[in-house]
Amino acid sequence: MAWNEIYRLVKRIPRGRVTTYGEIARALRVRGGARVVGYAMAGCPNGQGIPWHRVVGAGGRLIIREPYGSLQRRMLGGEGVDIPGTRINYKRYGWSPSRKAPTKKKPRRH
């Protein structure tokens, strides 16, 4: 499991929606689960258009600490995501990958 796959999936998150570390871990079958996904996000390169702020904890909880925590809030708010407290309405803004990471392989045409 390369972190590249994780970043690629994160890039597919629609604007104004969010997903969780766990969802990503399950969709990509990441060994180590959500923890490693979070680890990957923590080291995600900047300036590559990776919407890391759209990745939240299970149930839509905001878990990133300062200084990125407030930044994430601001970014999501700018996309129209309402954040009452320390939590996002995941039922409303949640987005499920529901598909594995786009493989570079040629699509098998049967």
Place this chain on the structure above:
DNA sequence: CATCTGACGACCG
């Protein structure tokens, strides 16, 4: 090699 830590998550009291 031993330990600790962390942008997680499920459980439990």
Place this chain on the structure above:
DNA sequence: GCGGTCGCCAGAT
């Protein structure tokens, strides 16, 4: 709903 514990794995020391 909140805080503590444990399992998980990759890096750092």
